[in-house]
Amino acid sequence: MRQLSLLFAVVFLLGCQSSSEKKGDVPIIGFVDAFEDNTIAQAKKGFTDALEKGGYNEGKGTVKILYRNAQGSIPTLTQIVKYFVSEKVSLIATCPSLSTITAVQNTKEIPVFMMVAPTPALMKVADANGNGPANLYGVGENLDYIDTSFSLIPALVKPKTAKLSVGMIYNQSEPQSVEALERIKQLANSLNINLVTAPVNTSADVQMVTRSLLTKNIDAFFANPDNTVFASFETIIKSCNDANIPVFTSEAGLVDRGAVAAYGADIYQWGYQAGEQAAQYLKNGGKDMKWQMVTIRKKVYNPEASKRFNIAIPAGYEAL
Numbered sequence: 001m002r003q004l005s006l007l008f009a010v011v012f013l014l015g016c017q018s019s020s021e022k023k024g025d026v027p028i029i030g031f032v033d034a035f036e037d038n039t040i041a042q043a044k045k046g047f048t049d050a051l052e053k054g055g056y057n058e059g060k061g062t063v064k065i066l067y068r069n070a071q072g073s074i075p076t077l078t079q080i081v082k083y084f085v086s087e088k089v090s091l092i093a094t095c096p097s098l099s100t101i102t103a104v105q106n107t108k109e110i111p112v113f114m115m116v117a118p119t120p121a122l123m124k125v126a127d128a129n130g131n132g133p134a135n136l137y138g139v140g141e142n143l144d145y146i147d148t149s150f151s152l153i154p155a156l157v158k159p160k161t162a163k164l165s166v167g168m169i170y171n172q173s174e175p176q177s178v179e180a181l182e183r184i185k186q187l188a189n190s191l192n193i194n195l196v197t198a199p200v201n202t203s204a205d206v207q208m209v210t211r212s213l214l215t216k217n218i219d220a221f222f223a224n225p226d227n228t229v230f231a232s233f234e235t236i237i238k239s240c241n242d243a244n245i246p247v248f249t250s251e252a253g254l255v256d257r258g259a260v261a262a263y264g265a266d267i268y269q270w271g272y273q274a275g276e277q278a279a280q281y282l283k284n285g286g287k288d289m290k291w292q293m294v295t296i297r298k299k300v301y302n303p304e305a306s307k308r309f310n311i312a313i314p315a316g317y318e319a320l
Helices: 001-015 019-023 041-053 076-084 097-106 144-156 175-190 202-211 227-231 233-242 252-256 265-286 303-308
Strands: 028-033 064-068 093-094 112-118 136-141 165-171 194-200 219-223 246-248 262-266 295-301
Touching: 019 265, 028 041, 028 097, 041 093, 041 112, 041 265, 064 076, 064 295, 076 097, 076 112, 076 144, 076 165, 093 097, 097 112, 097 136, 112 265, 136 265, 144 175, 144 219, 144 246, 144 262, 165 175, 165 202, 165 227, 175 194, 175 227, 194 202, 202 233, 219 227, 219 233, 246 252, 252 262, 252 295, 262 265, 295 303
Parallel strands: 028 064, 028 093, 093 112, 112 136, 165 194, 165 219, 219 246, 246 262
Antiparallel strands: 262 295
16 A cells, blocks of 8 residues: 555656656757648748757657647637746747747746747837847848838739739738838839728638728739738638739748749748757857848749739749
């Protein structure tokens, strides 16, 4: 009986240990996606590939990755981050911006490695001097590339009337989406483009709002860097294809999913760059380390989509 009691006590104590304690010196990474999406999923693949190259392979037992997806729920996203904090993970990997914002709001000690996210200033998490949180690392992006992305449209699309008209939806609750909208408005004005916009609140609104936008005699649709656009892109592309309206974007991953062309960051490489930095942190700590800007951008096109709309793609674009 005494041996049985001792056995129960040992099992109880082992069960109470956190995963960090169980793994000893093996680093534990909490990776959180805010929602399910084929495009941003490429970032996680790039991140883990870079970790493996840096010597952190889950299959070989040199790292443990706790992966969670909030499926678009903000309360769930907060719970996931708080779980990672309670587990005392070595670092938190966040994708996209909603995950990053939630993470830095809930921990000041655990390093946060962002990807598929704008700069701290655009996420409204920078201080008065423009500095991001001290525990924020990874890779961010500013909005400069949107100028080139949007400017692809007048170069490739012939307007139905004297003035080119471009449609766009945006989530008014996403800071980077609103910032992008303001930038595109100014750019459209300088390019003599009629910009037709419509706000959405959730993915459930996208189909109805997009179809309404398509009745306004637009020549093309621009899919801006917006998490709601990412999550609902199949709905957008189907509606636009049915209306014979080409879609352009600033995200290479959306070209692979049916948009005609884009100039922007490669989402896989974005995650890979963040993963390289995370591997460096695990080896050497965060001394003199800061978050980085995206380094790889490119012009890409979808051959099937360009053929559908009879759009001639000039040299300098990579086919996906």
